[in-house]
Structure formats: structure tokens, C-alpha cells
Amino acid sequence: MEIEIDTGRCIGAAMCTRHAPEVFTQDDEGVVELLPGGAARADDPLVREAALACPVQAITVDAG
Numbered sequence: 797m798e799i800e801i802d803t804g805r806c807i808g809a810a811m812c813t814r815h816a817p818e819v820f821t822q823d824d825e826g827v828v829e830l831l832p833g834g835a836a837r838a839d840d841p842l843v844r845e846a847a848l849a850c851p852v853q854a855i856t857v858d859a860g
């Protein structure tokens with residue numbers, strides 16, 4: 797499992813950081829970033845919730 801983030805798509809809506817604050821953070825401009833170790837938590841249901849909550853589908857959880 798892998799978490800992919802599309803920073804070009806991110807509009808800084810902060811849904812991901814609200815749902816999974818231990819996995820996602822935002823830079824000074826509000827663009828999503830993975831926290832250190834965040835990528836290892838792809839199985840966490842909160843990550844899936846964050847991906848579903850993102851209004852622009854900037855987060856994908858890849859089974860590969």
C-alpha cells in the first residue's frame with residue numbers, strides 16, 4: 797500500500813490534516829505534505845477517510 801499526494805492539485809482545504817493529522821501536514825502555503833513515517837501508514841483507515849474527504853482527490857491510496 798502506498799499513499800500518493802498530488803501537490804499540484806491540492807487547494808489547501810485541510811480535510812486530510814483534520815482526518816489524519818499524524819500522516820498529513822501542510823506547508824506554509826497550505827499545500828499537503830506527508831509527515832515523516834506517514835507513508836508507512838497507508839493501511840490506516842484514517843488515511844482512506846482523508847482521501848475520501850479531500851475535495852479535489854489529491855490523495856490516492858494505492859494497493860500496489
Ligand code: SF4
Pocket residue numbers: 805806807808809810811812813822826827828849850851852853854855
Ligand atoms: S484535503 Fe486535499 S486539498 Fe485539502 S489539504 Fe489535503 S490534499 Fe490538499
